[in-house]
Amino acid sequence: MKKDETYIVHGLFNDDDVLINSIKSAQEKGFKVKEVYSPFPIHKLNDVIGLKSTRISYSALISGLVGLLLSVWMIWYMMIFDWPQNIGGKPIASFIKAMPAFVPVIFEIIVLFAVVFMVISYFFKNKLFPGNKKGNPDVRTTDNMFLVEFILNNDTKQIVELLKDTGAVEVKVFNVSDKKEIKFWQKSAEIISLLMIAITIISCNSNAPKRNPADVFMPDMYKSVAYEPYSENSMLKPVLGTIKRGFMPYEIDNTLQGYNNALASLKMPIKQTAFNLKQGKELYNIYCISCHGKNGDGNGKLVLNEKILGIPEYSKTKLPNITEGSIFHVITYGKNMMGSHSSQLTATERWQIVQYVLKLRE
Numbered sequence: 327m328k329k330d331e332t333y334i335v336h337g338l339f340n341d342d343d344v345l346i347n348s349i350k351s352a353q354e355k356g357f358k359v360k361e362v363y364s365p366f367p368i369h370k371l372n373d374v375i376g377l378k379s380t381r382i383s384y385s386a387l388i389s390g391l392v393g394l395l396l397s398v399w400m401i402w403y404m405m406i407f408d409w410p411q412n413i414g415g416k417p418i419a420s421f422i423k424a425m426p427a428f429v430p431v432i433f434e435i436i437v438l439f440a441v442v443f444m445v446i447s448y449f450f451k452n453k454l455f456p457g458n459k460k461g462n463p464d465v466r467t468t469d470n471m472f473l474v475e476f477i478l479n480n481d482t483k484q485i486v487e488l489l490k491d492t493g494a495v496e497v498k499v500f501n502v503s504d505k506k507e508i509k510f511w512q513k514s515a516e517i518i519s520l521l522m523i524a525i526t527i528i529s530c531n532s533n534a535p536k537r538n539p540a541d542v543f544m545p546d547m548y549k550s551v552a553y554e555p556y557s558e559n560s561m562l563k564p565v566l567g568t569i570k571r572g573f574m575p576y577e578i579d580n581t582l583q584g585y586n587n588a589l590a591s592l593k594m595p596i597k598q599t600a601f602n603l604k605q606g607k608e609l610y611n612i613y614c615i616s617c618h619g620k621n622g623d624g625n626g627k628l629v630l631n632e633k634i635l636g637i638p639e640y641s642k643t644k645l646p647n648i649t650e651g652s653i654f655h656v657i658t659y660g661k662n663m664m665g666s667h668s669s670q671l672t673a674t675e676r677w678q679i680v681q682y683v684l685k686l687r688e
């Protein structure tokens with residue numbers, strides 16, 4: 327053996343305890359283990375060969391934080407800044423107040439980022455990507471054998487003997503300079519999988535002659551005797567004139583005449599109190615602020631961002647004629663571009679908002 331050459335020594339074992347003992351005695355003689363290949367994790371092994379613990383959790387932390395920042399920014403931009411929308415009565419004017427509704431989304435995005443980037447960094451660190459040469463020197467280590475690898479640049483006799491004495495079933499020595507070349511046909515696994523992918527994609531071709539539809543496995547579900555809802559055999563309609571609990575019917579029609587009617591004669595059935603005004607302000611800031619603006623000047627976020635136009639100012643100069651009745655009517659039915667709010671707000675809540683709109687007109 328020439329001096330100054332590098333040799334790889336492989337010792338193959340068929341028992342992990344024997345392997346560990348062998349590694350220990352090699353280390354006592356001063357040999358350093360380069361790598362161990364095993365079909366499964368051997369718990370004591372980390373300590374024996376002094377593996378450092380992985381830092382992949384930092385990768386998870388960092389990508390999770392990136393996810394946190396991105397999701398907060400995304401939600402703020404979409405839901406608060408660019409196009410605030412009233413969904414389910416969520417306060418839209420403030421990120422902090424609407425926060426509880428955003429938490430699930432933020433949480434999911436954090437998890438998504440942490441998981442995806444942790445997997446990517448795991449693959450990257452382990453060089454597991456398509457087309458990379460396999461690093462495993464002996465396929466038997468994916469089945470029932472264990473392989474310990476030493477790299478030496480001097481006499482290999484001592485380590486070879488030591489491995490044999492301590493129970494290695496096979497010892498091999500390679501000179502690093504005579505590298506093996508991977509022949510084309512040795513890549514057959516890759517070629518076969520590429521072919522299979524290609525065949526799968528080609529088989530999706532819709533120009534293929536149409537086949538008959540498959541047989542129905544259990545037709546009962548399709549051919550069941552279905553009853554129409556609200557027919558004699560199923561649920562009956564509620565008695566005419568039934569209303570739900572707490573619902574106050576509004577008898578004025580959604581017509582111009584109805585509007586004028588409400589304007590002229592509809593009066594507020596609830597008292598003007600500080601409590602009602604406060605409730606009205608809170609609801610206004612959820613349901614109306616994105617269009618009508620904080621002070622009722624018609625400069626809501628959606629107007630400023632040019633998502634909607636033509637919002638009137640509530641002031642007495644701009645809308646001299648509106649009354650409590652007409653405001654209630656408009657909240658109930660909507661008007662032109664403004665939608666109805668009767669499904670989100672009870673009649674009492676609508677009247678509370680009316681009180682606040684009247685206050686903004688002062």
Ligand code: HEC
Nearest residue numbers: 613614617636637638648653656657661662663664667679
């Ligand atoms: C999607 C945007 C939008 C929202 C949300 C909205 N409005 Fe309007 N509102 C409008 C538009 C547009 C008009 C002008 C309608 C017209 O006259 O063509 C209007 C008109 C009005 C008027 C004047 C109606 C009249 O008789 O001329 C009142 C009062 C009013 N809104 C109150 C409210 C209140 C109270 C809320 C919250 C419950 C609310 N709006 C929510 C868009 C909106």
